[in-house]
Amino acid sequence: MSSSSSFSSSFGGSFNPDSTQPGHPFPDGSFLVALGLDADREAEFAPYLAEGLVAGRVSRVDRSTCDVVTGDGGTLRAAHGNGPLPCAGDWAAVAVPGRSRHATPDDEPVVVALLDRRTALTRSSASGRSEGQVLAVNVDAVLIVVPLDVEPDLGRIERLLTLAWESGAQPLVVLTKADTVDDAEQVRADVEAAAPGADVLVVSAVTGEGVDVLAATAAGRTVALLGSSGAGKSTLAAVLTGADLATGGVRQDGKGRHTTTWRELVPLPGGGVLVDTPGLRGVGLFDVQDGLDRTFSDVEQYAEQCRFADCGHVAEPGCAVLAAVEAGELPQRRLDSYRKLRREADWIASRTDHRLRTERARQWKVIHKEMRRNPSPKK
Structure with missing residues (x-):
């Protein structure tokens, strides 16, 4: 099986999951454990593996293809197939030429099936489609990123919380750029009043405040970053992943430049993944009855x-x-x-x-x- 690129290098070779031990019941699944594979997912994949399909997790989606990370840490570029459109975070069964009868006529890998989605972060589609736009799936926690260098918009925070609660994931409000203000704790108290049931964490990438707590919260989980451009998402992603992600800076009007233009999975050191999303200018609600009740x-x-x-x-x-x-x-x-x-x-x-x-x-x-x-x- 050839891979279009290697995903495992992002771990720097430091990850050593238990599934690397001989006799593990899931073949070629060692790296997938780092990306959230558990016993229930293994059982769901079993019939597909029996057909010669390859298990993996979708890390990025383009117009007609997607990148699927496989058990050896490699990445397959696969066609979407005839089923539901894949999304970042999906668990996918992929047909690989020469190994399965499901291979495409063009002799290219193709996604044959997606496992059931445990959670789905969905907003109203800008195009007006009735099914909504799925931002990320199978997410354990949604990090709602709010910058402190401008006065937080509590109404917008409540809107993002509604999306997060409705997804089925646990929301966490992350107040970034704490080094730019003197009243971070007072702002946190105000935000906590607008976010019952959700934790609120003050973080500074400059001083390191709150970073250890946030990293511990994200470890071993699938977490999605949600927020406006300029909120500090790219900087936060760099801190959590240990990468040197370039940022586009902040304009003089306080609005950030879009530095992430697609949704993709980024591995976290020690296990777990981060779903980085583009900055959201508008956040339309879609089928959020339960989310509103929680918010x-x-x-x-x-x-x-x-x-x-x-x-x-x-x-x-x-x-x-x-x-x-x-x-x-x-x-x-x-x-x-x-x-x-x-x-x-x-x-x-x-x-x-x-x-x-x-x-x-x-x-x-x-x-x-x-x-x-x-x-x-x-x-």
């Missing part, structure tokens, strides 16, 4: 005490949410943000439902037209 768990807690089950928390009598705001127990800003994101989520859901209904109607028209053109023979 605004404090609002939902009060909502359970409202007189009416369908209370809109606007002017209804017996509204516990409005009472909490009046009593100073719940910030008005939190309620305003909750209303805004709830309206957006409801609108996107209704738009998606309309598209699905329209598509179904179109399909039935085609079927009925074909039936009229070719009626069943009379008995």
